[in-house]
Amino acid sequence: MADKSLFDEEALAFLEQKLWRIIEKRTFDNELPPHISSLLITDACEDYQIPLTQYAWDIVHEQSDKWAQHPLLEHLAQCDVCQMELQKMRDFYERSPNIQRLSDTDIDITIFYKDMFPPNEAISRSELPTEEFILLDAGLLDDPEGWYYSLEQIRGKEDEHRGILLTITTPEGSASEIPVSIVLLGRILQRRTDDKGQIFFAGVEAPFLNRDATPAIVLRINRPS
Amino acid sequence: MSTTFEWPPSFPFPPAPSENWDATAKHYLAELIRWRLQFCSKPNGLTERDAAYLVEKLATPRAVQRFYKVQKFVKETEKDEITYIEWLDRVLDGYLSFSEMLSLSPEVEESQQHVLFQMIHRVVTGAYLKLFHRRPPPHLREELSAKLSLILAENYFYDTELEPWLWQTARHIILNHIRKTKSAIDQVELDINLHSVSQQSQSSGEDWLRMHMQRETLLEAIRQVSHRRYRVVLLLIYLFDLKNAELAAFFGVSIPEATTWRSRSLRALRKRYPPEELP
Numbered sequence: 001m002a003d004k005s006l007f008d009e010e011a012l013a014f015l016e017q018k019l020w021r022i023i024e025k026r027t028f029d030n031e032l033p034p035h036i037s038s039l040l041i042t043d044a045c046e047d048y049q050i051p052l053t054q055y056a057w058d059i060v061h062e063q064s065d066k067w068a069q070h071p072l073l074e075h076l077a078q079c080d081v082c083q084m085e086l087q088k089m090r091d092f093y094e095r096s097p098n099i100q101r102l103s104d105t106d107i108d109i110t111i112f113y114k115d116m117f118p119p120n121e122a123i124s125r126s127e128l129p130t131e132e133f134i135l136l137d138a139g140l141l142d143d144p145e146g147w148y149y150s151l152e153q154i155r156g157k158e159d160e161h162r163g164i165l166l167t168i169t170t171p172e173g174s175a176s177e178i179p180v181s182i183v184l185l186g187r188i189l190q191r192r193t194d195d196k197g198q199i200f201f202a203g204v205e206a207p208f209l210n211r212d213a214t215p216a217i218v219l220r221i222n223r224p225s
Numbered sequence: 226m227s228t229t230f231e232w233p234p235s236f237p238f239p240p241a242p243s244e245n246w247d248a249t250a251k252h253y254l255a256e257l258i259r260w261r262l263q264f265c266s267k268p269n270g271l272t273e274r275d276a277a278y279l280v281e282k283l284a285t286p287r288a289v290q291r292f293y294k295v296q297k298f299v300k301e302t303e304k305d306e307i308t309y310i311e312w313l314d315r316v317l318d319g320y321l322s323f324s325e326m327l328s329l330s331p332e333v334e335e336s337q338q339h340v341l342f343q344m345i346h347r348v349v350t351g352a353y354l355k356l357f358h359r360r361p362p363p364h365l366r367e368e369l370s371a372k373l374s375l376i377l378a379e380n381y382f383y384d385t386e387l388e389p390w391l392w393q394t395a396r397h398i399i400l401n402h403i404r405k406t407k408s409a410i411d412q413v414e415l416d417i418n419l420h421s422v423s424q425q426s427q428s429s430g431e432d433w434l435r436m437h438m439q440r441e442t443l444l445e446a447i448r449q450v451s452h453r454r455y456r457v458v459l460l461l462i463y464l465f466d467l468k469n470a471e472l473a474a475f476f477g478v479s480i481p482e483a484t485t486w487r488s489r490s491l492r493a494l495r496k497r498y499p500p501e502e503l504p
């Protein structure tokens with residue numbers, strides 16, 4: 001397999017070791033993570049894998065009314081493979097009633113390298129009097145309505161002041177206690193917003209690989225249900 | 226300068242890349258260089274010492290390999306053929322243009338050497354900036370510049386413009402350096418606070434046992450997947466529920482590539498852990 005990532009075999013071994021260690025630390029947890037389901041769907045069509053898993057769970061737990069208008073049903077009527085996968089997942093959930101449902105309340109924001117201003121250019125475009133804040137991305141979340149996020153690279157003089165700052169605001173004010181995960185090169189971090197609707201990912205610097213079709217940062221905001 | 230020079234010679238020339246040059250081949254190359262110099266745009270100023278240097282540099286398997294590489298490149302990009310003589314002409318023209326700047330012998334003026342080192346520094350800094358949008362730290366710039374100087378001395382055959390060659394080589398050196406030192410991922414950092422552990426629920430003893438067995442069966446199946454990258458992808462999904470875009474950002478690859486990894490990983494797992502065989 002051609003490997004275009006920066007993780008060579010040695011780095012992968014290090015990462016794998018770290019992941020197993022995390023799992024071993026949780027040996028006595030009595031739960032499977034809910035996303036075990038996403039490990040089991042393989043043959044279903046790519047776009048429908050997650051909805052199909054959720055639909056199977058909802059059928060088994062008698063909560064499938066909300067799917068009436070979903071395009072998945074139309075797809076299922078035409079796709080034998082997805083129908084078979086659906087049946088397998090239904091059997092699986094029936095045998096394992098305590099497996100949790102895959103969440104559909106997450107909002108994913110994907111920021112590509114090509115869309116980010118590189119630091120030097122961002123500095124020259126910025127109207128701010130300081131070189132310390134670089135706006136990486138900002139925008140409205142479609143849902144919940146009126147929610148707005150901004151992501152800034154903070155380049156303080158001291159190490160502890162350097163990092164990435166996420167701010168989420170709502171029409172009413174700041175959005176506090178919102179779980180957010182950020183994924184970037186070699187890093188997966190999970191935090192909750194504070195009273196100001198902010199999370200400061202200390203020490204994190206946006207990588208600039210200059211790769212067009214590659215996401216630089218993915219934010220997952222766990223939308224309040 | 227011989228005007229009665231005969232081309233092609235009666236023996237295979239140049240020797241294959243796997244073969245060493247004997248005295249006859251070297252002598253023929255020296256004659257060939259003198260002959261072709263007649264057709265160069267500015268042959269004046271080339272000394273016997275220069276000619277001897279060129280023979281030493283070109284009468285090597287590495288130089289022949291370079292010729293074949295250029296020949297392949299021209300064939301692929303320009304749909305054209307380039308002969309050894311045509312390549313040699315390029316080399317001689319390049320040598321006449323750049324040799325003074327590239328000569329690092331003690332006789333060369335310090336200011337001339339300074340120009341070259343400045344150029345190498347500038348190219349290394351520029352290539353790094355272009356790749357990562359930040360300047361290389363000073364110690365790294367020195368290290369990369371030293372590597373580029375060494376490769377320049379060994380692998381530059383004057384058959385392309387100097388500056389584009391420097392830029393391209395600098396880019397390769399930087400990317401190789403990053404791969405080897407893994408500096409981009411030195412700070413692998415993984416949190417497991419929110420999504421997994423917060424999903425706890427109360428289970429009866431029987432449920433607990435079933436869950437535990439499912440978990441162990443699944444993890445054992447992941448362990449049995451032979452490809453390390455697939456195992457890592459499966460573990461990242463197991464622990465963090467990473468989607469394709471997140472996998473791509475984590476590994477620094479495109480989303481289609483991450484999608485392929487994910488799909489192959491899941492297939493490899495499913496061979497060992499089909500849902501219908503769960504406890």
